[in-house]
Amino acid sequence: xxxxxxxxxxxxxxxxxxxxxxxxxxxxxxxxxxxxxxxxxxxxxxxxxxxxxxxxxxxxxxxxxxxxxxxxxxxxxxxxxxxxxxxxxxxxxxxxxxxxxxxxxxxxxxxxxxxxxxxxxxxxxxxxxxxxxxxxxxxxxxxxxxxxxxxxxxxxxxxxxxxxxxxxxxxxxxxxxxxxxxxxxxxxxxxxxxxxxxxxxxxxxxxxxxxxxxxxxxxxxxxxxxxxxxxxxxxxxxxxxxxxxxxxxxxxxxxxxxxxxxxxxxxxx
Amino acid sequence: xxxxxxxxxxxxxxxxxxxxxxxxxxxxxxxxxxxxxxxxxxxxxxxxxxxxxxxxxxxxxxxxxxxxxxxxxxxxxxxxxxxxxxxxxxxxxxxxxxxxxxxxxxxxxxxxxxxxxxxxxxxxxxxxxxxxxxxxxxxxxxxxxxxxxxxxxxxxxxxxxxxxxxxxxxxxxxxxxxxxxxxxxxxxxxxxxxxxxxxxxxxxxxxxxxxxxxxxxxxxxxxxxxxxxxxxxxxxxxxxxxxxxxxxxxxxxxxxxxxxxxxxxxxxxxxxxxxxxxxxxxxxxxxxxxxxxxxxxxxxxxxxxxxxxxxxxxxxxxxxxxxxxxxxxxx
Numbered sequence: 302x303x304x305x306x307x308x309x310x311x312x313x314x315x316x317x318x319x320x321x322x323x324x325x326x327x328x329x330x331x332x333x334x335x336x337x338x339x340x341x342x343x344x345x346x347x348x349x350x351x352x353x354x355x356x357x358x359x360x361x362x363x364x365x366x367x368x369x370x371x372x373x374x375x376x377x378x379x380x381x382x383x384x385x386x387x388x389x390x391x392x393x394x395x396x397x398x399x400x401x402x403x404x405x406x407x408x409x410x411x412x413x414x415x416x417x418x419x420x421x422x423x424x425x426x427x428x429x430x431x432x433x434x435x436x437x438x439x440x441x442x443x444x445x446x447x448x449x450x451x452x453x454x455x456x457x458x459x460x461x462x463x464x465x466x467x468x469x470x471x472x473x474x475x476x477x478x479x480x481x482x483x484x485x486x487x488x489x490x491x492x493x494x495x496x497x498x499x500x501x502x503x504x505x506x507x508x509x510x511x512x513x514x515x516x517x518x519x520x521x522x523x524x525x526x527x528x529x530x531x532x533x534x535x536x537x538x539x540x541x542x543x544x545x546x547x548x549x550x551x552x553x554x555x556x557x558x559x560x561x562x563x564x565x566x567x568x569x570x
Numbered sequence: 571x572x573x574x575x576x577x578x579x580x581x582x583x584x585x586x587x588x589x590x591x592x593x594x595x596x597x598x599x600x601x602x603x604x605x606x607x608x609x610x611x612x613x614x615x616x617x618x619x620x621x622x623x624x625x626x627x628x629x630x631x632x633x634x635x636x637x638x639x640x641x642x643x644x645x646x647x648x649x650x651x652x653x654x655x656x657x658x659x660x661x662x663x664x665x666x667x668x669x670x671x672x673x674x675x676x677x678x679x680x681x682x683x684x685x686x687x688x689x690x691x692x693x694x695x696x697x698x699x700x701x702x703x704x705x706x707x708x709x710x711x712x713x714x715x716x717x718x719x720x721x722x723x724x725x726x727x728x729x730x731x732x733x734x735x736x737x738x739x740x741x742x743x744x745x746x747x748x749x750x751x752x753x754x755x756x757x758x759x760x761x762x763x764x765x766x767x768x769x770x771x772x773x774x775x776x777x778x779x780x781x782x783x784x785x786x787x788x789x790x791x792x793x794x795x796x797x798x799x800x801x802x803x804x805x806x807x808x809x810x811x812x813x814x815x816x817x818x819x820x821x822x823x824x825x826x827x828x829x830x831x832x833x834x835x836x837x838x839x840x841x842x843x844x845x846x847x848x849x850x851x852x853x854x855x856x857x858x859x860x861x862x863x864x865x866x867x868x869x870x871x872x873x874x875x876x877x878x879x880x881x882x883x884x885x886x887x888x889x890x891x892x893x894x895x896x897x898x899x900x901x
Contacts, residue, residue, distance in 0.1 A: 310651045310652055310726060310727065310728060310729065319680060322677070323677075323678060326674060326677045326678055327678075330663065330666065330670075330674055333665065333666060333670070334663065334665040334666070337665045337706065338665060403661060403663070403664070404657055404661035405661050405662075405663060407622075407627055407655075407657060407661060408655065408657070408661040408662075408675070408722070409678065410625075410626070410627045411625045411626060411627060411650060411653060411655045412650060412675065412678045412679055413647060413650035413651045413678075413679060413680055414650075414678040414679075414680070418678075
């Protein structure tokens with residue numbers, strides 16, 4: 302019996318572009334999953350909406366006493382933009398943890414695809430998702446009275462800065478997701494990191510209203526720098542220091558967490 | 571039916587530790603090109619670890635392994651072009667449709683667009699999933715998921731296919747369907763390595779198999795040859811209950827024939843002259859008005875082989891009596 306043996310596969314269309322194609326394939330798949338998972342979709346749309354409406358109307362009265370000269374909604378919106386992107390980054394943890402749990406990372410690991418595509422595709426999909434959520438929040442912000450005071454250019458620059466922060470935070474959450482390996486735990490583990498970052502910051506309330514020991518943390522963490530930079534870009538005023546401090550934070554976060562994520566990924570797959 | 575087209579897979583003294591656990595202990599075997607090779611053993615024997623190393627998911631601590639002449643560590647990227655893998659757990663994305671899953675895998679396997687699209691549709695039809703192709707996988711039954719998982723492993727037409735317990739948890743019909751698919755693939759020249767806990771599966775599908783236990787290969791042979799080491803066929807007598815089986819076994823033990831082995835309500839007699847043994851056994855039981863509920867003469871199964879090699883049933887963790895372990899050292 303001489304069975305014809307299956308031919309060796311020639312490495313197919315591999316080229317310099319194939320890693321890019323792999324990243325896009327994974328990113329496209331991740332966006333499809335977000336679109337079709339009600340839990341993730343709610344997380345991206347309803348939740349930020351609820352936060353915006355609550356903060357806008359619940360805190361406005363109290364905040365008016367400490368803010369001089371600007372309506373609370375204009376103070377709040379930059380904080381809301383930062384909050385939705387930082388919360389959104391948790392998606393990275395949930396998504397990666399699901400892929401660890403389902404065994405899909407194993408399948409990807411046995412395929413002749415770019416080794417970085419799973420992580421890069423994940424963070425890029427979550428970046429795209431954040432663009433959508435931020436655009437949604439701009440519309441909702443306008444509906445509840447938010448206005449740009451300093452021109453469209455600086456405002457868009459501010460949004461870009463916020464999105465860059467979201468991308469950096471995605472790498473933090475990639476590490477969380479790969480480390481815990483199941484989506485429920487990822488969500489539970491993500492929150493204790495996220496809540497102090499977002500709430501003990503200048504995102505919703507000026508840091509000067511907090512007790513001294515908390516101010517030390519709140520004034521120097523990346524959410525506050527980003528919110529202040531965005532605020533300066535929207536309302537006018539000196540911006541460059543805040544912007545540079547923010548960018549330095551993002552660079553630091555990526556330098557620490559991207560290699561850690563890559564290492565955990567190799568260990569998992 | 572040995573086709574000497576060389577070895578598709580060569581595994582030499584492969585060793586892997588997880589902490590203090592030795593998952594693989596100097597495992598060696600070769601798989602002929604275009605054949606089906608089985609790794610048979612109970613849970614935790616090291617089968618999956620071997621597959622994970624061969625599919626480049628895990629690096630060995632010692633030894634080496636090659637697939638089609640490519641080293642699984644040094645040439646891992648090249649190996650990935652030649653292999654397909656389907657796991658014990660169906661690793662498909664349940665939020666995507668069946669078609670989207672196959673297309674994604676095809677894309678990531680570096681196929682051209684027309685190629686992976688055509689291939690996805692052909693496989694969906696072949697695996698009876700054409701009607702469900704546009705439905706999200708989370709609406710699929712367990713059998714459908716598993717078929718999709720195997721289809722995903724085939725998108726790139728890999729010459730070497732790894733199936734890690736492909737039929738675990740499948741119903742009989744799905745299992746038979748999958749076996750037919752594997753036979754077709756081999757007829758097309760694919761080399762298949764499968765792991766299984768099902769003795770019947772290894773017996774029915776594999777050209778050659780390694781029995782693995784505690785990270786070691788304890789036998790590497792053809793299923794037929796392993797069975798012939800028992801040198802006989804098996805007469806199995808089933809009684810209505812354990813009590814009647816015990817008295818029947820006691821009666822048969824007094825006869826000159828083979829020593830009866832009893833497991834709950836079944837009695838097993840191993841012999842080279844099965845019809846004479848069966849006639850004699852039935853006659854003996856009839857004299858004491860003991861009526862079997864079922865009688866069977868069969869080829870020794872791989873479970874019998876496992877018992878011979880390890881002194882344990884394939885699904886036991888406790889070693890059996892001394893007499894069987896002495897058989898093992900003789901074997």
